[in-house]
Amino acid sequence: MTLIDLRPLAPRTFDLAGYRLGQPQRADGLTMLPIFGPEQNGIVPPRSGLKLARVVGYGQVELTNPAPAGVAIVPLHIGYIQDGAQNHALCRSAFIAAGQTLRFEDACCVQQSQGGYLEGRDQWFFILPVELRAAALALRGQQHYGKLWGVISDLNQRYRLPQRGHLEQILSGQRAQLTQFQSRLELLPGQVGALFFLGRRFAGLEIAPNAAYFAELWMPLVCFGYGVAAWHAAAPKPTAAPTPFAATTLPELRAALERSRQEALQQVQAWLAQAPVEALEVQEEERYLDLRLSTVGNTQIAGQIVDERERLVYASVFARPEYLELSGATEPF
């Protein structure tokens, strides 16, 4: 196990001391460092526990926690897609107690010209691409279903897709490529979170209450939350022959491979050391017993976290687009 101190990331805001990082994995420009650490039981997982109940009206989504016990922490920026219905995403996280149905009046439509309401189903979900997350978070609490169409349209234009507020152009149109990120990067046993880098810069920190919760969040996160940006930033595949290691025997080759891995690890450690260190503003949003949901942010990163008496339970903290664009995240890895 590689130990990397996470505390430089957002010092003094929340305690990451109990967490440790595993060996980095890469796919295109996306680097994922698995996070292992304390697990909190009694939290309903987002796929098998939390259910889409219905869409009451455009921008009004009801989720339910049918479990007999355990609170659900709604993953930040969860969204649902169905054929023949207006796809929706949420701008914020929330607590839903066992047996409770919660209506989100501030949800966003993410498919501008599509009519129809999502139906209550047991179905997969996505997480908004990191390029949209800061805008979505800033719009929490605002009741206007078309509020995200502008930034979706801009993102489509940036990715040379028709300029309109249709997120499915990105998520569904490139789904065959995006869904491969769940295989190109691999979830490890006991993994409770991940640190993501796009190119050389911090892109996101995701920590779940436990490994089962994170396993259900894995596909939506890697394929859609961070995979979209990675896919579009991917450098063309090199056509030149691979560069051989400087070795003339098998032991030398093994040593050279190990050295290159150490260099890669040191590179990632250097990226981590350069991660945003500005103090985060913290705004408490909700409480459920001892659990506290807060929005955090500064000029570089934003997100929401859940803590229990200052012990971290859930975190979804991501880089703002300005930070990613300024950081050279789109440079070939």
Next chain:
Amino acid sequence: MIAATLTSAETLAHLQSHTAALRLPRVGPLAWDDAALHAAAYAHDPALYALLALAPGVQPWQRARVLLQILQASRAEVHDETRVVLERVTHVLVIGLPPDHTLTALLALRRLRANHKHVTRAIVQFVLDHPHADALIRAHRSMLVDCFEHALGKATARGCARMLTYPSTADEEYLRRRLLRFTRDPETAARRVRDLYTPAPPATGEAVLASLPAGAVLDAERERPTMVTATNRGAIAATLVHLYRGGHATELEQALQRDVALAAANLPRFGGALALVLDASASARSYGDREYACLAQSIALRMVLERCCDRLIIVPVGGDGRLPRSQGASDLATALLDALEQRPDLAAIISDGYENVYPGDLARVVATLPLCGVTTPIVFCHSAFTNSDDLALRRPAPALPQRLFWHQDDFWPLLVWLFAQAEPALAAPWLRAALAQRLHTIEQTLEGALP
């Protein structure tokens, strides 16, 4: 291309990939673009060369070239055992190839003035014993007459035809010695010779040839489900998927043992050490409808290999054990080095192709191996869900020879390709035994089709 230096693997790759037709222009020489390669391969090992025509996936026109090569060469100096193999392969190619391919090869023999006794036998078998000989005679009477008269000599052929048309003039011993001893059924042969020399209205020619069902018998039957699921990709993988899903272990284990034994029953043993880098990382499990499918097929292949390799070295990536639980990242480069350190004769990476620690490492290691003096043949076997899987992001070492497999029916072509990569001293005995077994199977199939 220096034909004389080709290995079995290279010869096989050529036979499976070179699709150009053998052409016989009305004037000018035979258009046989790779004649030197065929001649060299035949000279090196006539029996193995002939048997390679029966390897899975060999192009029909390449099989026709093999037929032409083994017929045009003299067998005067050939060992008896080899002569028998050549004769048997000739027979299955003459009968099993698409008739227009066989006909082209036989007409080419006339152009090359090859008139050995084995040529006579092959032509007589084609013209008089072929299951579709009646249709062929109607469609291509003049070409078949050309072949027939080349085989027997014009005067002899016409003399035999006259005797068979007017039995009162027949010299039975002459007919037997010159013609009928080469045929399976003298009565049918006699009728066909008469048809051959009976002018008939022009028939539909190419259309008749195209309509004849031929050629398929030379390739093993394959199951091709219209809708691929996790459990219709062969018996072994289906049982493994059920085991992974938590099915009743006892009856599934019994079925597993039975099906693996059946799959390996006719496979010869590979006399060397085969190292398998077996990728059971987290992605091997896949998800949704495909869950466990690729992992199960990889394990199925390993179980078959366990029964036909003298020494099988397993180097796991991620999960380990008899039924590995897929887990962990994909460090294929380190696993390959682990495998090579055990000095195998052949190394195969069985993987879904997703490399993430780190992408490019395997390719760099492969590129470095020649500089380290490593000459062990290494191949990459893509474990896929269907044969149309998109591998664009799943080729971690493009320089390695690679093949995709997704169904248990792919094991046979995969193993032929795999073991052909080994050094000749190991590859040739395996190929010879495996393809001889295949020859026997084809002969049994053809037996039912012949008059």
